[in-house]
Amino acid sequence: MSVAISSINLAKNFKTYEKNPGIWNSLKSLFHRDYKINSAIQDFNFEIKKGELVALLGPNGAGKTTLMKMMTGIIVPSAGKLSVLGFDPWERDKEFRKKIALVMGQKSQLWWDIPAMDSLLLLQKYYEISDMEFKRRMDELTTLLDVGSKLHIHVRKLSLGERMKLELMACLLHSPDIIFLDEPTIGLDLMAQENIRKFLLDYHRKHSCTMIITSHYMADVEALCQRLVLVMQGRKAFDGPLAEFTQLLGDTREMTFIFDKPISAQEKTFKDYDAVWSPDNQKVDLLVPFPKMRDLTSQILRDFPVTEFSTEKTPIERAMKTFMKNNTHSLQNQFATLNK
Amino acid sequence: MLKAIKNIFILYPSIYRQLFNCALSKATTFRTSFVLIIIMDLIFYASTILSVDVIFQHVPEIGPWNRSEFQFFLSFMLILDNLHMTFLSENFWSFSLDLKSGALDYTILRPVSPIFLTFFKSIRICTLFNTPLVFGLLFYFGHKAGVQPHSYIWLPFLIIMGFLTLALIEIGISLFMFWSVEGNGINFLRMQFQNISRWPDFIFDGLARKILFFAIPVLMVGTPPARFLLNKSDYIPMVFQAVAVPLLLFGVKFLWDKGLLRYESASS
Amino acid sequence: MFFINVQKWWQTIKIWWGQQTAYRLNFFLQVIGPPIVFFCVKASLWKAIFNGIANQKGLDISSTVINGMTLDQMISYHAWAMIVGFLSQGMGSFDLSNDIRLGKISTYLIYPFNFWEYHTAGFLAFQTLQIPTTLLSLLVFSSLKIIALPAISNFILAILVCFVISLFWFSLQYFIGLLAFWLEETWIMRVMINIVTTFLSGAIIPVSFFPEQLQQMLVWSPFPYMIYWPTKIFLGQTESILFGVSILIFWTLIMGFINTTLWKRGLRLYTAAGM
Numbered sequence: 008m009s010v011a012i013s014s015i016n017l018a019k020n021f022k023t024y025e026k027n028p029g030i031w032n033s034l035k036s037l038f039h040r041d042y043k044i045n046s047a048i049q050d051f052n053f054e055i056k057k058g059e060l061v062a063l064l065g066p067n068g069a070g071k072t073t074l075m076k077m078m079t080g081i082i083v084p085s086a087g088k089l090s091v092l093g094f095d096p097w098e099r100d101k102e103f104r105k106k107i108a109l110v111m112g113q114k115s116q117l118w119w120d121i122p123a124m125d126s127l128l129l130l131q132k133y134y135e136i137s138d139m140e141f142k143r144r145m146d147e148l149t150t151l152l153d154v155g156s157k158l159h160i161h162v163r164k165l166s167l168g169e170r171m172k173l174e175l176m177a178c179l180l181h182s183p184d185i186i187f188l189d190e191p192t193i194g195l196d197l198m199a200q201e202n203i204r205k206f207l208l209d210y211h212r213k214h215s216c217t218m219i220i221t222s223h224y225m226a227d228v229e230a231l232c233q234r235l236v237l238v239m240q241g242r243k244a245f246d247g248p249l250a251e252f253t254q255l256l257g258d259t260r261e262m263t264f265i266f267d268k269p270i271s272a273q274e275k276t277f278k279d280y281d282a283v284w285s286p287d288n289q290k291v292d293l294l295v296p297f298p299k300m301r302d303l304t305s306q307i308l309r310d311f312p313v314t315e316f317s318t319e320k321t322p323i324e325r326a327m328k329t330f331m332k333n334n335t336h337s338l339q340n341q342f343a344t345l346n347k
Numbered sequence: 348m349l350k351a352i353k354n355i356f357i358l359y360p361s362i363y364r365q366l367f368n369c370a371l372s373k374a375t376t377f378r379t380s381f382v383l384i385i386i387m388d389l390i391f392y393a394s395t396i397l398s399v400d401v402i403f404q405h406v407p408e409i410g411p412w413n414r415s416e417f418q419f420f421l422s423f424m425l426i427l428d429n430l431h432m433t434f435l436s437e438n439f440w441s442f443s444l445d446l447k448s449g450a451l452d453y454t455i456l457r458p459v460s461p462i463f464l465t466f467f468k469s470i471r472i473c474t475l476f477n478t479p480l481v482f483g484l485l486f487y488f489g490h491k492a493g494v495q496p497h498s499y500i501w502l503p504f505l506i507i508m509g510f511l512t513l514a515l516i517e518i519g520i521s522l523f524m525f526w527s528v529e530g531n532g533i534n535f536l537r538m539q540f541q542n543i544s545r546w547p548d549f550i551f552d553g554l555a556r557k558i559l560f561f562a563i564p565v566l567m568v569g570t571p572p573a574r575f576l577l578n579k580s581d582y583i584p585m586v587f588q589a590v591a592v593p594l595l596l597f598g599v600k601f602l603w604d605k606g607l608l609r610y611e612s613a614s615s
Numbered sequence: 616m617f618f619i620n621v622q623k624w625w626q627t628i629k630i631w632w633g634q635q636t637a638y639r640l641n642f643f644l645q646v647i648g649p650p651i652v653f654f655c656v657k658a659s660l661w662k663a664i665f666n667g668i669a670n671q672k673g674l675d676i677s678s679t680v681i682n683g684m685t686l687d688q689m690i691s692y693h694a695w696a697m698i699v700g701f702l703s704q705g706m707g708s709f710d711l712s713n714d715i716r717l718g719k720i721s722t723y724l725i726y727p728f729n730f731w732e733y734h735t736a737g738f739l740a741f742q743t744l745q746i747p748t749t750l751l752s753l754l755v756f757s758s759l760k761i762i763a764l765p766a767i768s769n770f771i772l773a774i775l776v777c778f779v780i781s782l783f784w785f786s787l788q789y790f791i792g793l794l795a796f797w798l799e800e801t802w803i804m805r806v807m808i809n810i811v812t813t814f815l816s817g818a819i820i821p822v823s824f825f826p827e828q829l830q831q832m833l834v835w836s837p838f839p840y841m842i843y844w845p846t847k848i849f850l851g852q853t854e855s856i857l858f859g860v861s862i863l864i865f866w867t868l869i870m871g872f873i874n875t876t877l878w879k880r881g882l883r884l885y886t887a888a889g890m
Contacts, residue, residue: 076452079452079456080455080456081452081455081456081610082610083608099455101458102458104456104457104458105458107456109452109453109456111452114448114449114450114452114453116450116453118369118373120373120376120377121369121372121373121376122372125365125368125369125372126369128365128368129362129365129366129369131365132358132361132362132364132365133362133457133458133459134457134458135358135458161376377799377800379798379799380798380799380800380803383798383800383803383804383807384803386807387803387806387807387810390807390810390811391806391810394810394811394813394814397814398814398819398820401820401824401825401826402664402820402824404824404826405681405682405824406664406667406668406681408667408668408671409660409663409664409667410663410667527640527641528640529637529640529641531641531645532640532641532642532643532644532645533644535644535645535648535649536644536648538649539648539649539652542652542653542656543652543656546656546659546660549663550656550659550660550663551659551663552659552662552663555655555659
């Protein structure tokens with residue numbers, strides 16, 4: 008079967024309660040709590056084929072991590088169907104667990120107070136990896152990740168970037184079929200981020216495993232993903248190739264103009280183009296639909312003291328911001344009508 | 348079936364061997380704690396034995412036992428305490444932390460029994476240095492109480508039974524952390540029950556004794572083995588214990604499954 | 616100036632209240648539960664002991680005496696010991712050692728409110744939280760006729776004495792917390808000191824049961840004055856008040872001095888290492 012993951016009408020609800028400050032409210036909460044139902048995921052349908060590299064994106068609290076945890080079997084869905092590699096993740100079949108791996112950028116799976124090698128040897132035992140296979144995997148991953156000298160240092164003494172590499176190594180030891188990465192590059196410096204991305208791409212090319220990545224960094228998305236699933240307020244807002252997403256806003260280009268003196272941000276010329284001004288008001292970034300480019304450029308060059316200008320395809324970050332801004336409102340309306 | 352046997356005899360021991368290595372690695376990192384914990388335990392043993400000793404300077408008997416017999420019972424409990432300290436206790440505290448931080452996610456994902464990983468993952472190597480001492484105390488007081496050397500044939504079995512009873516009760520209590528917001532309070536509850544188990548059953552009477560023997564059977568931990576060793580014909584409590592252990596095992600598995608259903612890991 | 620300072624203290628105390636009661640079950644299980652269980656175990660133990668002696672000697676339980684105490688007196692002793700514990704052995708400065716380990720003291724080096732002030736406010740907050748617990752225990756115990764409420768003057772005296780003890784106990788806990796500058800795990804020291812204190816203060820067995828030599832040695836230590844001596848005051852035996860208070864104050868000052876030194880040393884280590 009070529010489908011790795013499929014979900015139908017998947018949903019997850021959480022119970023939360025509010026607590027207000029102050030002595031009276033604290034005492035009140037000793038006896039009574041007002042619970043609210045928070046829908047983290049609603050009506051989620053999607054399908055991921057084996058070997059795909061998919062990005063799950065969305066604002067904080069959108070539900071990406073909840074989705075990932077449902078797919079790994081950590082939390083149980085409230086409704087709907089979910090199938091991963093033919094298993095119901097919630098059953099947590101032992102064979103299922105041997106086929107998946109999860110890396111969470113914000114939580115470490117390596118033991119903190121001992122060298123990483125000890126944790127890796129432990130994982131070898133958990134996953135019943137033979138000594139020969141273990142050595143082979145260790146050699147391959149150590150070389151790819153360039154962590155040979157870090158294996159015998161206490162994990163808490165390593166930098167974030169080094170730790171992340173070892174986390175990746177730990178999750179790949181047992182050659183999983185699906186790898187879930189939850190914000191793997193969070194908090195890393197640019198160099199470390201690039202290294203991780205390069206490694207993931209190389210690994211994916213070599214092993215054709217399925218990879219699902221959540222991230223806030225557009226650079227991750229652009230580098231790694233063929234397909235983008237956008238999650239907003241618990242629902243699927245977009246699902247398709249990355250190129251399609253950037254086309255969503257029409258064929259727009261980002262144009263940058265630099266002036267030799269500050270220009271007022273109130274100027275009518277710039278108003279319709281999502282202008283982003285620099286603090287000294289001498290530089291502006293505009294999102295301009297392609298048909299309007301020539302006329303707008305001539306107008307600005309004529310009316311303002313331009314020293315430099317340039318054009319680029321819309322960076323995905325910009326596209327994401329605009330898309331989310333445009334769609335939050337309409338999504339909210341959609342929900343409002345649904346809930347009536 | 349074959350797989351289960353293979354697991355018990357090959358896989359889990361090899362996992363545990365590596366867990367032991369990890370613990371050794373950790374222990375040699377925290378050397379001050381290593382020494383301090385040994386001293387702390389010694390102070391605890393001294394306090395336990397001496398407290399009862401002081402009482403016996405004023406009375407000849409407590410219940411049916413004289414000084415040596417009572418100290419013998421206490422020594423047996425100290426052995427269980429030593430094993431508890433070594434193989435179990437650290438895990439109860441890390442369980443509450445893992446629940447809060449969501450690190451339990453990783454434990455659930457491993458293709459290994461999560462209950463085993465959760466409650467037996469951390470081993471305290473340093474307390475093993477006190478193990479000869481507590482056994483020494485047992486044999487010393489046993490000798491004074493008139494325990495025949497050949498009775499000690501039963502000792503490994505009795506210790507395992509006592510330890511299993513204690514472990515299962517404490518794990519069961521700890522599992523209530525799935526339902527409480529802040530887990531550490533449950534740890535203190537668990538320690539209170541552990542405290543109660545350090546006293547023989549005849550200290551309590553009436554309803555308290557029935558509850559603490561049959562409902563939350565902490566009194567079934569040390570009293571049956573000690574009573575049996577002191578007097579072979581007093582084997583009925585051991586029968587109760589033998590019945591209790593599988594029941595407790597069942598209860599723990601049930602609580603774990605229910606608790607996990609409730610586990611919503613901390614959000615990202 | 617003074618008024619602003621009082622405001623800072625008041626606001627800090629309120630925050631401590633919030634923190635200490637945030638987890639209601641926790642508070643009960645950690646602070647109130649253990650002493651109650653301890654009392655029940657001791658009461659059971661002594662009942663069993665006294666019953667044994669009574670049966671053996673063929674006496675009535677009320678006339679059985681062990682080392683000068685009847686069963687009722689012994690249970691009364693332990694009931695008062697529990698109340699003294701509530702009043703004087705607080706857990707006021709929650710995890711001072713955590714603050715050091717996690718580097719939170721940096722905040723207090725910058726705030727116009729000292730680290731020691733913050734934790735002393737915690738101590739005061741906790742003491743007040745124990746008032747309802749103490750009152751409830753008094754109510755329950757006296758209605759069950761386990762204790763007899765003493766004369767008002769004795770009672771007030773005992774309460775004041777308990778406050779002095781709580782200051783000493785706080786200084787001891789503070790000391791253990793400060794060890795976090797040097798120790799990875801301070802809980803070990805805490806448990807050690809707890810065990811020794813519990814034994815030597817008469818919490819398990821009245822100090823009068825100890826061998827003579829031990830009692831003599833303990834006279835100059837703070838231990839008997841933490842449970843045994845204040846309990847006797849509640850029971851109406853008020854000799855050597857001045858001596859007891861002096862010993863406690865002496866030891867509190869010693870701890871204060873040690874703590875100040877440790878703090879200075881520790882801070883030097885902390886700021887040098889950029890912990």
